[in-house]
Amino acid sequence: MEYETPLFFRVMKYASSVDRDVIDMVSGNPDWEPPQALRDGLSEYADLEPAAFQYPPSDGLLELRKEIAARRGVDVEQVVVTNGAGEANYLAMARALERDRGEDVILTDPVYPYYPGKTTMLGGTQRFVATDDEGQLDPADVRAAASEETAAIVVNSPNNPTGAVYSAETVRELVAIAEEYDALLISDEVYDNFDLSGEFASALSVDSNHRIVTNAFSKSLAITGFRVGYAIFPPELVENARSRHMLVNVAGSRPSQYAVLNALRETEPDYYERNRELLRERVDAFTDALEEAGAEYTTPKGAFYVMARFEGYPGTLENVFELIDEAGVAGMPGEAFGDSRTEWLRFALVTPRVEEAAERLATRFV
Amino acid sequence: MEYETPLFFRVMKYASSVDRDVIDMVSGNPDWEPPQALRDGLSEYADLEPAAFQYPPSDGLLELRKEIAARRGVDVEQVVVTNGAGEANYLAMARALERDRGEDVILTDPVYPYYPGKTTMLGGTQRFVATDDEGQLDPADVRAAASEETAAIVVNSPNNPTGAVYSAETVRELVAIAEEYDALLISDEVYDNFDLSGEFASALSVDSNHRIVTNAFSKSLAITGFRVGYAIFPPELVENARSRHMLVNVAGSRPSQYAVLNALRETEPDYYERNRELLRERVDAFTDALEEAGAEYTTPKGAFYVMARFEGYPGTLENVFELIDEAGVAGMPGEAFGDSRTEWLRFALVTPRVEEAAERLATRFV
The missing domain is CATH 3.90.1150.10 (Aspartate Aminotransferase, domain 1)
Structure with missing residues (x-):
């Protein structure tokens, strides 16, 4: 393969x-x-007792999950801390394909190249929907591509590489299409902190059990090498994602998580x-x-x-x-x-x- | 699922x-x-310039891979640094099952429970071979369980949970069986540093392109929470494992890798x-x-x-x-x-x- x-x-x-x-x-x-608090958190961690150097909870330090849940307005049980947005998207896409509701993964063209790679690796089939010259995605085009075979629709807003930011209306429509076909909308929002338009809408703004939101601190805290991200699952989908996370990675890096938690708490x-x-x-x-x-x-x-x-x-x-x-x-x-x-x-x-x-x-x- | x-x-x-x-x-x-050098490495890292906080190479910091390659006597190209032994075993088992040489994964009983979990997740079929009361594995029993359907034989020595250490003769035989059936021996040696018997033999001691050795610094440096491990692949199998690692995790945690590298260099x-x-x-x-x-x-x-x-x-x-x-x-x-x-x-x-x-x-x- x-x-x-x-x-x-x-x-x-x-x-x-x-x-x-x-x-x-x-x-x-x-x-x-x-942020300075990120550096401070890591320095502080380096001097902790040996117990603090051992496995964090598999799904992430509880205080970090609570901090994320509070900021995103979700239940802490829905949050799985991952090895960056990369693992978050992997878990989300695996989860969608495992539901046995089809094998198609709808992606945009242009696309962030990890998504088609993950689709192939997970045994799914790529279905591309073209965006317009400005990178905007027309939900009608997604609906035309969707079918009973659709397992997931994977989008990224603010978008890499086009710089497009999807409107609240677009996001609502994408969730509706996922619901219609019993698929999952996977919304990668890793650039949410770099919305320059004021028009960004998180998929979390639409209440649904057919959407997974992924994110990371790689960009917002300028630490792509720390590998701390998260996925927010509907309550009924979180358990298996947690299992896959455990079976793939056991847990994420604790010094990284500790430093991120400190940065989140202390950064203005x-x-x-x-x-x-x-x-x-x-x-x-x-x-x-x-x-x-x-x-x-x-x-x-x-x-x-x-x-x-x-x-x-x-x-x-x-x-x-x-x-x-x-x-x-x-x-x-x-x-x-x-x-x-x-x-x-x-x-x-x-x-x-x-x-x-x-x-x-x-x-x-x- | x-x-x-x-x-x-x-x-x-x-x-x-x-x-x-x-x-x-x-x-x-x-x-x-x-080790003190582990703490020192992490403290030092916390003060580095922003560029040092960004993605390490996907397969790990080059200096760390070189250090591992030198210690294990393998080519640096064979080494993939992973998110602990957990990910190393996941990559190795995925690699074995993707070769389309069968779907059976031979495991021992008793077994480290992550192996059967990974087998199921990856679509393989578990085949258990009982060890004796002391946890010793008789290669003849493995040979009896092996067939054209065997994708991998997964062993762990020094063993969790039995405490058994397999002899050089056993390891040689296990590699021979893997070769015979065009399967892969996956040898998880994460406790190699805690051989109390003096009898431990690494699968690397047997020259073969049918064995993958996995390991981590979790136990030897007392840092299970840092998530730094590695897998050593035969040259012709490393490329796809590297791709899977990239598609699942993008890269590992750089502060963790940096601290481990310093510890390896400075610890007596x-x-x-x-x-x-x-x-x-x-x-x-x-x-x-x-x-x-x-x-x-x-x-x-x-x-x-x-x-x-x-x-x-x-x-x-x-x-x-x-x-x-x-x-x-x-x-x-x-x-x-x-x-x-x-x-x-x-x-x-x-x-x-x-x-x-x-x-x-x-x-x-x-």
Whole structure:
């Protein structure tokens, strides 16, 4: 069995292997500071008694689950702390496919490449629904693709790679379609903290036992390497997900969970607002420079990414490697996100050098 | 789909919920100190620049993989760093079942309960081979159970729960059987550092492309909550395992990996020897006290566990709860480890109060 392995790590590896200065815009790795309380939590943990170094509860430190439940307005029993949003999505998709209500997984095109990879690995069948040029998903298209064979509809808002933010109306409709076909809506909201539009709506806002919400602290606390995420399940679906989590990972990393809990408790809203503001500034700087360079580009309503298109220069892996070598800018090939964006490149705004990057690209394409 | 969920967390939860002093001997959670260099590594990490808080390579920090490869005498490309031995065993078993060389997974009885749970979750079929009273596995019995349908043989030496350590001859034979049936021997060696017999043989000592070795630093560094383990695959099997790891977890916890790397580099052999000696003393103290109490018991050659049997008191979950309530000693029910030890209880020697625990048990059964 061959899976489709997402290319992120491969591109990052290439970018760090070449013998020149490269502006790394490959992956959604924040370059800004984590909260001080995150660092403090980890330092504090390092000095705790040995008992604190042993297995946390399999589904996560209870205080962390309570903190999440309170923030999200759900029962603590619905919360499973996972190894990042990656495991949360894996558990959610496995849960949907195990219900024996069909094998189809409806995904968007463009798509975050881990979703089709997980679908294949879990024995499901991918069904792609195209979004519009701005990445908006029309629920009518999802309904047209849905059937008795639909196990899950997997969406991501704010969206990677398009930057789209789905409206409350769209989210309501998606939940309704999941209910109609006894499927599950899996709503990956890992960029919820980076909604730049004010229009973000969580799937939790729609009361239903046909939706699973996944999230992580990777982006909001700037700690993709800590691997602390969570999934919120309908009460009747949580038990088996918990079992799978235990059988796959036993438990998550306790130092990571401890540090995250401290950060959640001690970090002021100002921290989050500052990072959103930083992102807004970078979106402006990068898109302004792309505009001057005469490129086509997207303006994200949320998340970290700008897609750009240069005339006669398709978004292939080969071209991405060439841009690393020749321009010193590393992005991701549009083809990695599905058939609809093969002409595009995706750039993550996780460097203070976004303007310089756009200028380098402009120079390359003059 | 219902999995068999291992009971460890359930029993631990019960033990900590009762309103009395309970000596916790449920799970293999060391109560001794992690190495100072582990704590130092974590403290140091807490002050690193933001880039160090982002995704490590999916298959683990390169320096950590190199350290593991050097210690185990394998090529670094064969090493995948995992979320503890739990994920390592999951990846190994998934890999074996995906080869489409059969669906049977040969397990021992008694068995570490995560293995049958993983087998079911992965769609395999459990085939149990009984060990003798001392937990020794006769390769002839494994050969009798093996067939063209055998995907994997999963063993654990030093063994949880029996304390058996398999001889080099046994390990060689198990690899030979795997080769004969084009199956994979999965050798979980997480207690290798706690071989009290001097007879432990790693499956790596047998050159073969039909064996996967799994391990973790959970026990050797006394950090079950850090979740850093690894699997060593034959070169031709590693790629798909790496993909599955990426699709399930993206990557492991970087602070945990960083701290483990520092501990491996800086910790003297003396640390490991001291903990083995501590375990030896506890085995003696606990079994002496059980002897005086007139109980039947096992004397482990390795790992952390003693099994004990009290006349007319079978190893049921109900009795385990009763012993928590009435005697203030928490163990695991023998029935959790398979059909052959239903009369037994398992006690983990992870408390300085082993003698007191045995006395409490003696009082209960007078």
